[in-house]
Amino acid sequence: MDLDIDAESAAFRDEVREWLATHVPTLPSMDTAEGFAAHRKWEATLADARLSVVSWPREYGGRDASLLQWVLFEEEYYAAGAPGRVSQNGIFMLGPTLFAHGTAEQRARILPAMARGEQVWAQAWSEPEAGSDIAALRSSAVRTEGGWLLSGQKTWSSRAAFADRAFGLFRTDPAEQRHRGLTYFMFDLRAEGVTVRPIPQLDGEPGFAEIFLDNVFVPDADVIGEPGQGWRVAMTTANNERGLSLRSPGRFLSAADRLVDLWRTQGQAAAARDRVADAWIGARAYQLYTFGTVSRLAEGGELGPESSVNKLFWSHLDVGLHETALDILGPDAETDQAWVDGYLFSLAGPIYGGTDQIQRNTIAERLLGLPREARR
Numbered sequence: 001m002d003l004d005i006d007a008e009s010a011a012f013r014d015e016v017r018e019w020l021a022t023h024v025p026t027l028p029s030m031d032t033a034e035g036f037a038a039h040r041k042w043e044a045t046l047a048d049a050r051l052s053v054v055s056w057p058r059e060y061g062g063r064d065a066s067l068l069q070w071v072l073f074e075e076e077y078y079a080a081g082a083p084g085r086v087s088q089n090g091i092f093m094l095g096p097t098l099f100a101h102g103t104a105e106q107r108a109r110i111l112p113a114m115a116r117g118e119q120v121w122a123q124a125w126s127e128p129e130a131g132s133d134i135a136a137l138r139s140s141a142v143r144t145e146g147g148w149l150l151s152g153q154k155t156w157s158s159r160a161a162f163a164d165r166a167f168g169l170f171r172t173d174p175a176e177q178r179h180r181g182l183t184y185f186m187f188d189l190r191a192e193g194v195t196v197r198p199i200p201q202l203d204g205e206p207g208f209a210e211i212f213l214d215n216v217f218v219p220d221a222d223v224i225g226e227p228g229q230g231w232r233v234a235m236t237t238a239n240n241e242r243g244l245s246l247r248s249p250g251r252f253l254s255a256a257d258r259l260v261d262l263w264r265t266q267g268q269a270a271a272a273r274d275r276v277a278d279a280w281i282g283a284r285a286y287q288l289y290t291f292g293t294v295s296r297l298a299e300g301g302e303l304g305p306e307s308s309v310n311k312l313f314w315s316h317l318d319v320g321l322h323e324t325a326l327d328i329l330g331p332d333a334e335t336d337q338a339w340v341d342g343y344l345f346s347l348a349g350p351i352y353g354g355t356d357q358i359q360r361n362t363i364a365e366r367l368l369g370l371p372r373e374a375r376r
């Protein structure tokens with residue numbers, strides 16, 4: 001591929017850089033009610049500048065920017081130290097799913113509010129007995145007039161304590177097994193029959209929630225794809241979570257730059273030099289790999305099981321990078337909250353979006369063609 005940035009993309013990048021230089025706020029943690037509200041407001045500020053979903057069509061609040069331009073936007077966003085995206089589950093996972101499988105009515109109704117942070121979405125996939133093996137889920141939906149009644153329990157739903165709506169899979173055909181007979185629903189977290197119970201994290205903040213559903217009515221208009229075809233729809237969401245959208249190279253390029261600065265200012269310990277270089281090279285390699293993915297998609301390709309390679313790579317890059325930072329800081333690490341928080345969150349990378357072992361199974365079976373693991 002051609003690695004030169006075209007003039008239009010370079011001008012776009014400059015515009016983003018200039019805008020961020022004068023607008024980036026410092027916000028409290030989005031895992032608190034106050035911080036969540038502040039992050040929601042930031043989404044509206046981004047949307048006013050048409051910077052919240054740059055690669056989406058204009059009619060939904062975007063700019064029709066190319067995927068390459070989106071990657072450049074992300075680099076600038078992280079380099080500027082801009083706030084985490086409270087809308088990430090919506091704009092990076094449900095949004096692409098609606099573009100692939102939603103109806104025109106669903107896109108028109110849901111995407112503009114998502115782009116402005118007016119509706120913040122939670123992912124309601126995991127259940128107490130179904131994490132890695134999501135096809136083992138037990139939550140169900142039964143037909144009723146004009147829609148469905150949802151029942152069951154979801155857990156580990158990030159930001160569901162404060163979010164407005166959620167998306168998840170429910171079994172609609174009890175006669176079918178595992179991946180068959182599942183349907184993909186969107187539902188209101190404040191609907192009658194929904195109980196959201198926050199789960200405090202190690203730091204005491206309610207970053208997760210359990211969601212209990214008891215005969216919650218969902219209209220047919222909030223089913224994505226055909227009833228019974230939920231697994232296929234869910235794979236689009238999962239590929240975006242693992243593949244391109246959720247963790248763009250900008251995040252790791254900016255962290256690697258901060259690591260190099262840290263090493264320079266902390267005595268340039270010879271023992272850490274190779275690890276710092278490895279982290280920087282890893283971030284740059286991920287950037288180049290992403291340019292390759294973007295080119296493939298621009299030529300009509302699709303995100304497939306390759307996204308598992310992506311996820312495995314960035315999650316380990318992130319852990320190694322933060323471990324190196326803490327080793328450089330030594331005893332001072334305790335007082336450097338940003339690196340400590342980053343380190344603790346990096347440890348979750350090999351778990352959420354499918355654990356390392358699950359990514360390796362996918363790579364083995366679907367990319368390398370090795371025999372399938374025995375299922376119980």
Ligand SMILES: Cc1cc2nc3c(=O)[nH]c(=O)nc-3n(C[C@H](O)[C@H](O)[C@H](O)COP(=O)(O)OP(=O)(O)OC[C@H]3O[C@@H](n4cnc5c(N)ncnc54)[C@H](O)[C@@H]3O)c2cc1C
Nearest residue numbers: 123124125126131132156157158348351352353354355357
């Ligand atoms: C920070 C964070 C945010 C999250 N956010 C959300 C969210 O917003 N929405 C949501 O729905 N979920 C969310 N999750 C949950 C996450 O998706 C699950 O934790 C994950 O899928 C693993 O499921 P589990 O915890 O049930 O572990 P289990 O599936 O019980 O796995 C336990 C261990 O067994 C291993 N294992 C399981 N099956 C296999 C196998 N077939 N082969 C080899 N090894 C195997 C796993 O790799 C793991 O090491 C989040 C998790 C974290 C940490």
